[in-house]
Amino acid sequence: MNDTGESKDQQLTVALRIRPLSDSEQEEAATIVAHRLDDQMVVLMNPMEDPDNILRANRSREKTYMFDVAFDCSANQEEVYRATTKGLIEGLISGYNATVFAYGPTGCGKTFTMLGTDREPGIYVHTLNDLFKAIEETSDDMQYNIFMSYLEIYNEMIRDLLNPSSGFLDLREDSKGEIQVAGITEVCTINAREIMDLLMKGNKQRTQEPTAANQTSSRSHAVLQVSVRQTSRCRDLLQEVRFARLFMIDLAGSERASQTQNRGQRLKEGAHINRSLLALGNCINALSEKHGNKYVNYRDSKLTRLLKDSLGGNSRTVMIAHISPASLAFEESRNTLSYADRAKSIRTRVKRNLLNVSYHIMLLQCYKTVLSLQVKRNLLNVFYHIMLLVL
Numbered sequence: 001m002n003d004t005g006e007s008k009d010q011q012l013t014v015a016l017r018i019r020p021l022s023d024s025e026q027e028e029a030a031t032i033v034a035h036r037l038d039d040q041m042v043v044l045m046n047p048m049e050d051p052d053n054i055l056r057a058n059r060s061r062e063k064t065y066m067f068d069v070a071f072d073c074s075a076n077q078e079e080v081y082r083a084t085t086k087g088l089i090e091g092l093i094s095g096y097n098a099t100v101f102a103y104g105p106t107g108c109g110k111t112f113t114m115l116g117t118d119r120e121p122g123i124y125v126h127t128l129n130d131l132f133k134a135i136e137e138t139s140d141d142m143q144y145n146i147f148m149s150y151l152e153i154y155n156e157m158i159r160d161l162l163n164p165s166s167g168f169l170d171l172r173e174d175s176k177g178e179i180q181v182a183g184i185t186e187v188c189t190i191n192a193r194e195i196m197d198l199l200m201k202g203n204k205q206r207t208q209e210p211t212a213a214n215q216t217s218s219r220s221h222a223v224l225q226v227s228v229r230q231t232s233r234c235r236d237l238l239q240e241v242r243f244a245r246l247f248m249i250d251l252a253g254s255e256r257a258s259q260t261q262n263r264g265q266r267l268k269e270g271a272h273i274n275r276s277l278l279a280l281g282n283c284i285n286a287l288s289e290k291h292g293n294k295y296v297n298y299r300d301s302k303l304t305r306l307l308k309d310s311l312g313g314n315s316r317t318v319m320i321a322h323i324s325p326a327s328l329a330f331e332e333s334r335n336t337l338s339y340a341d342r343a344k345s346i347r348t349r350v351k352r353n354l355l356n357v358s359y360h361i362m363l364l365q366c367y368k369t370v371l372s373l374q375v376k377r378n379l380l381n382v383f384y385h386i387m388l389l390v391l
């Protein structure tokens, strides 16, 4: 067996989604300060700065940001999926790992983008539907095994969302250096309806609580992992084995405790959420350094350990950052935009996970080994008999 994948550099794709103004923001008479200017450009205006203040005339009230793609409230779920994630499926089938993660402050639309609703399904559903379609189209040549797992990281502990009674799970590194979750339930199916039912069931198990900023705030990071293993059906000369994994991640909201009026348990959760998001931010900072020689500490949180390959290793990765357009959310929006802006310079090194099993060559090599052992044995026999004669 030999690994024949070649590696190449790949830039992180960063998308930005601005959600519509919420009812509560409208009730509080918030104004809109974040606008999408075109397919890629977004402008954020500081509501605190007075345009008529001559003393501040030199200081710009606006800052523009450029992303791979930008959406506002006019974009529907399908458009967001097509522009961010659809392109990863072909790669997944060819053996490239992929990651899509939703980032942003609480209540800005991460779960809406990833999971969506029954009427407006999100990236999970669109991706799985297209993946299964692609599998069907190629199943004459390839035999597939699909495994799916769904977990949450809550207060730095990993819980299996498909089997919550299994307690807390550990992260382990396998012999190839890949991070695995020990004992996680893996569902083997290519039935999209079955998977969606599991996801919906799993999502109900997810730790959710109302905060002042979001009535159904997700207090954990949710990770949906889909592993695709395929073997070519033709065994004549060379059998190809491809393996790729896709992570789809709905991060918990980055938030300020003061803003969400959190107390007690919520405040403790906030500290854990911020710890892993801070670790994620530190990794993004280190990885986005121009010369890339800064040490990247993935070990600071479970989230960054799990995302090690997605951020700095073998994965095509898409980050979808979310903001509110409201003046009240200006600070969070500015932080999120600069975070996402930094992530643009991250590069990963992607490699096809391809194994070729050559039956004929393997058989030939075995035959040669046996033959050479036989020859050595015969030579030894001759030598032994000559010695006997001499003596």
Ligand SMILES: Nc1ncnc2c1ncn2[C@@H]1O[C@H](COP(=O)(O)OP(=O)(O)OP(=O)(O)O)[C@@H](O)[C@H]1O
Pocket (backbone or CB within 6 Å): 018, 019, 020, 022, 073, 104, 105, 106, 107, 108, 109, 110, 111, 112, 113, 214, 216, 217, 218, 219, 251, 252, 253, 254, 322
């Ligand atoms: N693009 C959008 N169009 C319509 N409604 C949206 C959009 N984005 C978010 N919403 C609505 O805003 C509310 C908050 O969104 P959501 O729960 O997805 O936020 P979140 O970022 O996942 O928050 P948290 O981090 O607290 O879990 C929901 O009611 C959701 O339906």
